[in-house]
Amino acid sequence: MARRVSLAGRLPAFPWDSLAPHRARAEQHPGGIVDLSVGTPVDPTPASVQQALADAADSHGYPTTIGTPALREALVRFVQRRLGAPADLGVESVLSTIGSKELVAHLPFQVGIGAGGAIAFPHIAYPTYEMGALFVGADPVPVDIERLADEGDAAFADAPGGTAAIDRIGLLWLNSPSNPTGAVLSVERMRSLVDWARERGIVVASDECYALLPWDVDAVTSILDPRVHGGDLTGLLCVYSLSKQSNLAGYRAAFVAGDPALVAELTAIRKQAGMMLPGPVQAAMATALDDDAAVDAQREIYRRRRDVLRPALEAAGGRIPRSEAGLYLWTAFGESSEASVARLADLGILCAPGMFYGGAGDGFVRIALTASDERIDAAAERLTRP
Numbered sequence: 001m002a003r004r005v006s007l008a009g010r011l012p013a014f015p016w017d018s019l020a021p022h023r024a025r026a027e028q029h030p031g032g033i034v035d036l037s038v039g040t041p042v043d044p045t046p047a048s049v050q051q052a053l054a055d056a057a058d059s060h061g062y063p064t065t066i067g068t069p070a071l072r073e074a075l076v077r078f079v080q081r082r083l084g085a086p087a088d089l090g091v092e093s094v095l096s097t098i099g100s101k102e103l104v105a106h107l108p109f110q111v112g113i114g115a116g117g118a119i120a121f122p123h124i125a126y127p128t129y130e131m132g133a134l135f136v137g138a139d140p141v142p143v144d145i146e147r148l149a150d151e152g153d154a155a156f157a158d159a160p161g162g163t164a165a166i167d168r169i170g171l172l173w174l175n176s177p178s179n180p181t182g183a184v185l186s187v188e189r190m191r192s193l194v195d196w197a198r199e200r201g202i203v204v205a206s207d208e209c210y211a212l213l214p215w216d217v218d219a220v221t222s223i224l225d226p227r228v229h230g231g232d233l234t235g236l237l238c239v240y241s242l243s244k245q246s247n248l249a250g251y252r253a254a255f256v257a258g259d260p261a262l263v264a265e266l267t268a269i270r271k272q273a274g275m276m277l278p279g280p281v282q283a284a285m286a287t288a289l290d291d292d293a294a295v296d297a298q299r300e301i302y303r304r305r306r307d308v309l310r311p312a313l314e315a316a317g318g319r320i321p322r323s324e325a326g327l328y329l330w331t332a333f334g335e336s337s338e339a340s341v342a343r344l345a346d347l348g349i350l351c352a353p354g355m356f357y358g359g360a361g362d363g364f365v366r367i368a369l370t371a372s373d374e375r376i377d378a379a380a381e382r383l384t385r386p
């Protein structure tokens with residue numbers, strides 16, 4: 001028997017590496033590259049947050065996994081004020097994480113899913129849901145989430161493993177607003193998904209980091225909203241990040257909130273593993289959570305960029321079917337993703353091919369709103385130039 005089997009060797013290639021030739025091509029554009037691929041924030045971290053970080057710079061002792069009382073209370077205030085969580089939700093329902101990517105990747109392990117188990121997630125999705133399944137040897141089951149909400153088990157007929165896989169699913173990922181499509185799940189669909197999962201004892205983790213960037217919808221519904229869970233958070237987790245809404249990607253400030261029993265399980269494991277947010281980041285995060293004005297101002301910055309880029313893409317023949325919320329314009333030009341990426345690279349615009357988000361994404365490209373106003377204007381000008 002082998003002493004070890006390389007896990008890295010069993011993972012798919014890191015998709016972003018394959019963009020290198022297109023990046024090189026876009027960089028040759030005389031007006032410079034407009035990088036709309038990764039979606040990393042380009043605007044400054046709010047001054048209030050930078051100050052809080054600096055004020056907490058003397059951090060000689062170990063931080064705790066559960067976080068400071070100030071951070072935990074700020075988390076409770078935030079989920080109640082901005083995500084519609086119940087008024088009686090307490091600090092035992094919230095836990096900070098070191099950015100949310102680590103939680104997405106390791107949640108299957110931390111909730112006890114292993115080889116033989118299965119994890120369902122949207123069939124067009126942020127790739128880390130699948131990685132989390134592969135890390136623990138579980139089967140990844142991409143499924144059309146809206147169909148699952150509307151039709152239940154039948155949605156798995158076309159998924160890997162078919163409906164037989166349902167009995168092995170321990171975790172269902174939701175992502176609304178979706179990265180990459182921007183689609184938002186209605187209250188009714190969220191409730192139906194929660195009901196479906198609960199009847200089967202499946203944990204639901206709802207990744208909602210773009211919730212405060214609604215465009216074509218009035219608001220985005222969180223899994224913490226009582227209209228979704230009827231006052232009972234059992235088996236439910238909201239996964240949330242401040243990276244985008246507060247320009248904090250470099251701080252790694254995120255959290256999970258929901259079922260206190262599940263949060264206690266995660267806390268126990270994360271304590272043993274030394275997974276705690278650095279002390280100065282805890283202070284900065286507490287400040288960011290309370291700074292609604294900064295979040296709202298940032299949303300207006302993205303609104304302007306979206307208002308410039310969306311019509312330019314449509315004028316260039318792009319079709320943008322959803323993109324109801326969030327940071328991406330999920331665009332189809334009536335050709336393969338690869339052809340669109342290459343054509344846009346010729347214009348000096350770098351974007352991500354739809355297949356990065358699953359085979360069902362072919363035909364689309366993901367175009368991020370995360371570039372300066374000047375770069376967004378340059379992209380729009382190139383797209384609409386006769």
Ligand SMILES: Cc1ncc(COP(=O)(O)O)c(C=O)c1O
Nearest residue numbers: 099100101126179207241243254
């Ligand atoms: C859907 C989704 N979840 C999670 C993350 C991870 O965010 P972070 O690790 O910066 O908190 C991202 C980042 O792009 C994302 O799009």
